[in-house]
Amino acid sequence: MTAIGVETLGMTMRFGAFTALDNCSIKIAPGSFHALLGENGAGKSTLVKCMMGFYQATAGQMLVDGREARITDPKAAHARGLGMVYQHFTLVPSLTVAENLVISREDVPNVIDWRAERLELQAFMAGMPFQLPLDQPVRTLAAGEKQKLEILKQLYLGRRFLILDEPTSVLTPDEADEVLSHMRRLCQEGAISVLMITHKFREVTAYADEVSVLRRGKLVGGGKVADLSHDDMAALMMGDAQLARPADRSGTRGAPVLELDGIRAVDRTGLKDIEVDGLRVHAGEIVGVAGISGNGQSELMEILTGQRPCQSGEIRVNGRAYTASRTEAQSHNIRFLPEEPLFNACAPRMSVSDNIGFRSFDTDGGFWLSRRKMRARAETLVRQFKVKTTTIDAPISALSGGNVQRAVLARELSGEVDLLIISNPCFGLDFSAVSEIRARIMTARNEGAAVLIMSEDLDEIMELTDRVLVMSEGRVTYEATTAEADIASIGHHMGGHA
Amino acid sequence: MTLSSTAERTTTARPGLGLAGLARRSEAVLLPIGALLVGFALFSLFLLVQGKSPTDFFALVYRAGFGTAFSWENTLSRTAPLLLAALCVALPARLGLVVIGGEGAIVLGGVGAGYAGVLLSGTSAFIALPIMLLIAMGIGALWIGAVGALRHYRGVNETIASLLMAYIAIALMNHLVEGPLRDPASLNKPSTAPLDEALRVGNVPGWDVHWGLAFGVIACLLMWVLIEKTTWGFAAQIAGGNARAAQVQGLPVGKLIIGFAALGGALAGLAGFFEVAAVHGSANGSLASGYGYTGILIAFLARHNPLAIIPVAVLLAGFEASSGLVQRRMDLPDATVLVLQGFVFVAILMSETLYGRFKIFTPERWRSA
Numbered sequence: 038m039t040a041i042g043v044e045t046l047g048m049t050m051r052f053g054a055f056t057a058l059d060n061c062s063i064k065i066a067p068g069s070f071h072a073l074l075g076e077n078g079a080g081k082s083t084l085v086k087c088m089m090g091f092y093q094a095t096a097g098q099m100l101v102d103g104r105e106a107r108i109t110d111p112k113a114a115h116a117r118g119l120g121m122v123y124q125h126f127t128l129v130p131s132l133t134v135a136e137n138l139v140i141s142r143e144d145v146p147n148v149i150d151w152r153a154e155r156l157e158l159q160a161f162m163a164g165m166p167f168q169l170p171l172d173q174p175v176r177t178l179a180a181g182e183k184q185k186l187e188i189l190k191q192l193y194l195g196r197r198f199l200i201l202d203e204p205t206s207v208l209t210p211d212e213a214d215e216v217l218s219h220m221r222r223l224c225q226e227g228a229i230s231v232l233m234i235t236h237k238f239r240e241v242t243a244y245a246d247e248v249s250v251l252r253r254g255k256l257v258g259g260g261k262v263a264d265l266s267h268d269d270m271a272a273l274m275m276g277d278a279q280l281a282r283p284a285d286r287s288g289t290r291g292a293p294v295l296e297l298d299g300i301r302a303v304d305r306t307g308l309k310d311i312e313v314d315g316l317r318v319h320a321g322e323i324v325g326v327a328g329i330s331g332n333g334q335s336e337l338m339e340i341l342t343g344q345r346p347c348q349s350g351e352i353r354v355n356g357r358a359y360t361a362s363r364t365e366a367q368s369h370n371i372r373f374l375p376e377e378p379l380f381n382a383c384a385p386r387m388s389v390s391d392n393i394g395f396r397s398f399d400t401d402g403g404f405w406l407s408r409r410k411m412r413a414r415a416e417t418l419v420r421q422f423k424v425k426t427t428t429i430d431a432p433i434s435a436l437s438g439g440n441v442q443r444a445v446l447a448r449e450l451s452g453e454v455d456l457l458i459i460s461n462p463c464f465g466l467d468f469s470a471v472s473e474i475r476a477r478i479m480t481a482r483n484e485g486a487a488v489l490i491m492s493e494d495l496d497e498i499m500e501l502t503d504r505v506l507v508m509s510e511g512r513v514t515y516e517a518t519t520a521e522a523d524i525a526s527i528g529h530h531m532g533g534h535a
Numbered sequence: 536m537t538l539s540s541t542a543e544r545t546t547t548a549r550p551g552l553g554l555a556g557l558a559r560r561s562e563a564v565l566l567p568i569g570a571l572l573v574g575f576a577l578f579s580l581f582l583l584v585q586g587k588s589p590t591d592f593f594a595l596v597y598r599a600g601f602g603t604a605f606s607w608e609n610t611l612s613r614t615a616p617l618l619l620a621a622l623c624v625a626l627p628a629r630l631g632l633v634v635i636g637g638e639g640a641i642v643l644g645g646v647g648a649g650y651a652g653v654l655l656s657g658t659s660a661f662i663a664l665p666i667m668l669l670i671a672m673g674i675g676a677l678w679i680g681a682v683g684a685l686r687h688y689r690g691v692n693e694t695i696a697s698l699l700m701a702y703i704a705i706a707l708m709n710h711l712v713e714g715p716l717r718d719p720a721s722l723n724k725p726s727t728a729p730l731d732e733a734l735r736v737g738n739v740p741g742w743d744v745h746w747g748l749a750f751g752v753i754a755c756l757l758m759w760v761l762i763e764k765t766t767w768g769f770a771a772q773i774a775g776g777n778a779r780a781a782q783v784q785g786l787p788v789g790k791l792i793i794g795f796a797a798l799g800g801a802l803a804g805l806a807g808f809f810e811v812a813a814v815h816g817s818a819n820g821s822l823a824s825g826y827g828y829t830g831i832l833i834a835f836l837a838r839h840n841p842l843a844i845i846p847v848a849v850l851l852a853g854f855e856a857s858s859g860l861v862q863r864r865m866d867l868p869d870a871t872v873l874v875l876q877g878f879v880f881v882a883i884l885m886s887e888t889l890y891g892r893f894k895i896f897t898p899e900r901w902r903s904a
């Protein structure tokens with residue numbers, strides 16, 4: 038088994054008017070360990086999906102072992118020895134290791150001779166750098182072992198060029214080190230070549246030979262890992278920081294409104310902890326939480342909305358303990374704008390009018406519901422916030438993404454706002470909706486609201502916020518005023534290397 | 536927390552006004568009627584295969600269920616428990632729960648009321664009947680409220696849990712009326728001791744139908760008001776429409792789920808009370824006569840709207856009332872009516888996938904040609 042080299046030439050991928058990948062040429066030499074770095078949405082996934090035949094590139098070529106290869110679908114990629122290990126497991130939990138390996142083959146006979154297969158598998162295992170018990174059901178394996186099995190599966194299938202899509206995101210740091218060092222050894226032995234998508238600089242330095250950095254669909258740099266420092270990588274990843282001019286600010290910073298102390302909770306995978314201590318958001322300021330997704334931002338949002346229990350710690354609003362109840366939210370004028378509003382802030386099949394009424398339908402404390410008042414309020418807000426809908430009785434799911442977000446803003450930003458907690462407010466919206474929504478957030482701040490915004494879009498954070506925090510591995514690892522913040526060190530901390 | 540997609544469909548946009556509103560309203564009426572007709576058509580094929588005439592069948596159903604004053608009385612007294620059983624499905628459905636075990640609450644509510652009646656024998660009806668009624672409702676509320684609690688706190692699927700708990704309830708009833716609570720005088724049919732004549736619930740004055748019908752209709756009206764006209768009902772609709780959004784709004788999703796499930800269970804327990812106090816005169820195996828299951832069909836046909844439950848329950852009660860006559864006249868087994876219900880139910884479940892598919896009913900799509 039010998040490694041193969043892969044090269045892309047001018048790979049370009051357009052989705053409609055949007056260019057996800059722009060003239061990208063990278064070369065992975067046989068037996069090398071190549072890292073692909075970039076922010077969320079930089080085009081890393083698009084590039085590997087083009088290489089694996091999931092997408093048909095709009096333009097560009099691919100060379101496998103120096104010869105042109107037309108990869109029309111994933112099967113064609115497999116036939117040439119290209120394989121991919123996904124971020125999430127693709128194993129059958131109830132089957133054993135041996136069974137998972139055998140069923141992954143394309144040429145499984147109708148009747149399987151398990152005795153022969155087992156002998157073959159034992160011989161195969163013996164030649165591998167790491168072993169797994171063949172008869173153990175996959176559900177009893179630890180995450181690191183599952184990831185090893187995914188890799189073994191690729192080798193068993195004869196793949197000699199492996200794409201790893203953030204292979205360590207579901208692993209503990211120790212498991213990650215073990216898996217990656219095995220991969221590196223296989224590369225050094227010349228058995229395989231690896232292209233690894235990652236956000237973590239540490240993994241790049243420790244295991245990769247070469248690195249390519251993508252930004253906004255373009256290859257912006259790269260080279261031998263030995264020649265690049267973390268600062269160089271951060272600078273490449275962040276670009277030359279052509280940041281949007283901050284919007285007009287007015288007013289002064291007031292007393293702290295939101296205070297988080299000693300918060301501890303378990304993250305979504307259940308493997309890591311979220312720890313937030315000493316987070317303060319003052320009246321009249323916007324605090325931004327930057328970071329690569331999956332580093333605890335969505336968990337922080339869930340803690341603040343009462344959807345995730347805390348093991349310890351205290352949340353205070355205006356100096357009083359806060360338990361995320363409706364009455365507290367109403368008395369402190371706390372508003373939430375979760376990401377993907379249709380799925381997190383709306384009942385899709387209820388009408389625009391009803392959805393706008395979610396926050397205020399019971400504010401009189403009454404038992405009777407006044408549909409007439411709700412409709413009148415909805416009519417006014419739909420006009421004020423320019424929500425485009427046929428009538429306020431249309432189900433909200435019939436609206437475009439920008440108009441759903443406008444309807445939710447209308448609901449949450451009307452009336453007095455003292456604390457506004459936002460997550461990725463502009464994700465997936467067009468430019469006009471984006472600038473309008475950012476202007477509304479800025480207005481709320483200028484009128485004295487305390488704003489906490491979690492965003493994967495660093496430009497958004499730099500444009501909107503007064504203070505920036507970086508979250509990495511469930512912790513706040515960096516804090517600075519936005520005016521003094523150094524883009525390189527933000528990138529540095531986002532990459533998990535302090 | 537995840538909610539099943541069928542359940543999310545039960546919380547729909549309000550129809551609104553004008554032509555667009557009329558179109559949205561028609562969808563909720565015409566699609567169930569269409570499904571009912573499809574069910575009838577499939578059932579007609581079933582009859583034809585056996586060499587029976589569908590027209591004879593439907594004529595007979597009309598005569599036995601709705602043709603005479605006597606058949607109307609028969610139909611309406613069967614309507615009473617069906618109204619309450621259907622509410623036991625429709626109320627949790629507002630929160631996205633598909634509860635199909637109302638039968639359990641009916642059966643245990645009936646046993647509770649029957650045994651309480653035995654203990655209170657000799658007491659004034661003004662004291663005894665309200666106590667029996669409250670005991671029946673309380674037991675029903677605990678039984679179905681437990682289903683809601685299992686769902687909210689432990690993530691147990693409420694559909695399966697309620698169905699299995701209905702089997703437990705029936706077994707428990709059989710154990711009680713054949714064992715500890717059995718009247719030694721009941722020989723062929725083990726029962727609790729018969730209620731005093733004074734503790735029997737009579738008929739609505741001027742009708743030959745017991746008070747259960749009046750309670751059932753009033754319950755439907757009250758539940759409609761609760762769901763459509765109060766802040767609690769609206770909060771439940773939000774939680775049923777999207778539990779995550781409700782949590783972000785700080786609404787007490789767990790309390791709403793358990794509360795609405797318990798309320799539905801209380802009404803099913805009330806049905807059990809009337810079956811004992813107005814129909815059978817004691818608690819026995821006749822309590823498990825399938826009203827809880829027919830109630831599921833009624834609630835789905837009525838799109839979980841308490842007002843629509845009233846006519847649908849009358850229609851289905853008429854079919855059930857005719858089963859005896861169908862058996863005698865057409866030489867068909869009395870389970871034939873269950874076959875009809877089955878066909879209608881399959882048709883109604885399939886019609887759930889059609890909402891929003893017809894352009895005429897969806898004003899949002901009128902403009903785009």
